[in-house]
Amino acid sequence: xxxxxxxxxxxxxxxxxxxxxxxxxxxxxxxxxxxxxxxxxxxxxxxxxxxxxxxxxxxxxxxxxxxxxxxxxxxxxxxxxxxxxxxxxxxxxxxxxxxxxxxxxxx
Amino acid sequence: xxxxxxxxxxxxxxxxxxxxxxxxxxxxxxxxxxxxxxxxxxxxxxxxxxxxxxxxxxxxxxxxxxxxxxxxxxxxxxxxxxxxxxxxxxxxxxxxxxxxxxxxxxx
DNA sequence: ACTATACGTAAGCAATACCTTACCTGTCAA
DNA sequence: TTGACAGGTAAGGTATTGCTTACGTATAGT
Numbered sequence: 518x519x520x521x522x523x524x525x526x527x528x529x530x531x532x533x534x535x536x537x538x539x540x541x542x543x544x545x546x547x548x549x550x551x552x553x554x555x556x557x558x559x560x561x562x563x564x565x566x567x568x569x570x571x572x573x574x575x576x577x578x579x580x581x582x583x584x585x586x587x588x589x590x591x592x593x594x595x596x597x598x599x600x601x602x603x604x605x606x607x608x609x610x611x612x613x614x615x616x617x618x619x620x621x622x623x624x
Numbered sequence: 625x626x627x628x629x630x631x632x633x634x635x636x637x638x639x640x641x642x643x644x645x646x647x648x649x650x651x652x653x654x655x656x657x658x659x660x661x662x663x664x665x666x667x668x669x670x671x672x673x674x675x676x677x678x679x680x681x682x683x684x685x686x687x688x689x690x691x692x693x694x695x696x697x698x699x700x701x702x703x704x705x706x707x708x709x710x711x712x713x714x715x716x717x718x719x720x721x722x723x724x725x726x727x728x729x730x731x
Numbered sequence: 732a733c734t735a736t737a738c739g740t741a742a743g744c745a746a747t748a749c750c751t752t753a754c755c756t757g758t759c760a761a
Numbered sequence: 762t763t764g765a766c767a768g769g770t771a772a773g774g775t776a777t778t779g780c781t782t783a784c785g786t787a788t789a790g791t
Contacts, residue, residue, distance in 0.1 A: 526639075528638055528639045528640075528641075528644070529639045531635055531639075531708075532633075532635045532636045532638075532639035533635075533748095533749090534633075534635075535749095537635070537708065540712075541711075544711070544712070544715050549767080549768090550767070550768060550769090551766090551767065551768080554768095559749090559750070559751090560750070560751060560752085561767090561768075562750085562751075562752085562768085562769080562770080563749070563750055563751075565768065565769060565770085566748095566749075566750085566769095566770090567749090568769095569769085569770095583758065583759070583767090584757065584758040584759065584766070584767045584768080585758095585767065585768085586767075586768060586769085590712075590715065592712040592715055592716055595709050595712050598705065598709050599706070599709045599710075599713075601638075601644065602702050602705050602706045602709065603706075604648075604651070605647075605651070605697075605699040605702050608651050608697065608699055609699055640778095640779090642779095656737080656738090657737070657738060657739090658736090658737065658738085666779085666780070666781090667780075667781065667782085668737090668738075669738085669739080669740080669780085669781075669782085670779070670780055670781075672738065672739060672740080673739095673740090673778095673779075673780085674779090676739090676740095690737090690787095690788060690789070691736065691737045691738075691787065691788040691789065692736095692737065692738085692788095693737075693738060693739085732791100733790100733791085734789100734790085734791085735788100735789085735790080735791100736787100736788080736789075736790095737786100737787085737788080737789100738785105738786090738787090738788105739784105739785085739786085739787105740783105740784085740785080740786100741782105741783085741784080741785095742781100742782090742783085742784100743780105743781085743782090743783105744779100744780085744781085745778100745779090745780085745781105746777105746778080746779085746780095747776100747777080747778070747779095748775100748776080748777070748778085749774105749775090749776080749777095750773105750774090750775085750776100751772100751773090751774085751775105752771105752772090752773090753770105753771085753772085753773105754769105754770085754771080754772100755768100755769085755770075755771095756767105756768090756769085756770100757766105757767085757768090757769105758765100758766080758767080759764105759765085759766075759767100760763100760764090760765085760766100761762100761763090761764085761765105
């Protein structure tokens with residue numbers, strides 16, 4: 518069983534543009550919810566709910582600093598995505614080789 | 625504007641395990657719908673509907689051989705996914721460097 | 732011409748996703 | 762202690778997804 522064991526599906530988590538944008542923002546370091554929500558037109562509770570999805574997918578972790586909830590990026594589960602996509606690189610290469618062979622044979 | 629211009633979102637398309645499995649199957653070459661559907665417990669129309677999503681995301685192309693509809697893998701749009709995920713590799717590397725520095729300084 | 736095969740699409744339905752408002756707890760500051 | 766701030770969660774509505782069955786169209790075989 519891959520990274521997303523607890524219950525969240527990484528592929529589902531990153532399917533939402535909002536959640537991808539949240540992750541992108543978190544690349545600059547831990548950010549409190551207030552600052553995260555500031556970048557979106559949706560309500561703060563909506564952001565909290567997106568963060569929940571990311572948390573269940575283990576893509577972010579939460580820590581408490583006073584009354585602020587800092588969210589921190591945890592890119593680990595993205596390796597599953599990367600691994601899956603990478604499987605298609607070979608397919609591309611094979612196709613390119615096939616094309617080259619075709620061109621060669623037609624020469 | 626990325627690969628998925630026509631209307632389909634690649635990230636959404638690959639969020640479904642069924643659709644990922646369909647793509648995986650297509651790596652072995654063009655396959656008619658009948659053979660694709662054989663690998664799943666859902667109905668054939670359901671598979672057709674998943675294929676529609678993949679088609680809108682430009683992840684597959686369709687060709688007609690007699691009464692068979694051959695589906696062919698087009699991994700191009702996956703580059704968008706790959707590109708996005710790759711952005712997080714640097715994050716990982718930075719974190720590892722930071723960890724090494726921390727370990728070094730504590731030595 | 733008739734029948735079977737291959738497949739898309741429409742209609743209908745249950746489940747889920749996503750948003751909002753309202754409310755709650757916990758923390759800081761005066 | 763009282764009020765403001767930070768943020769999770771519940772409730773409820775609407776939109777979308779994902780499936781099924783039923784049906785329509787095109788091709789292949791007899």
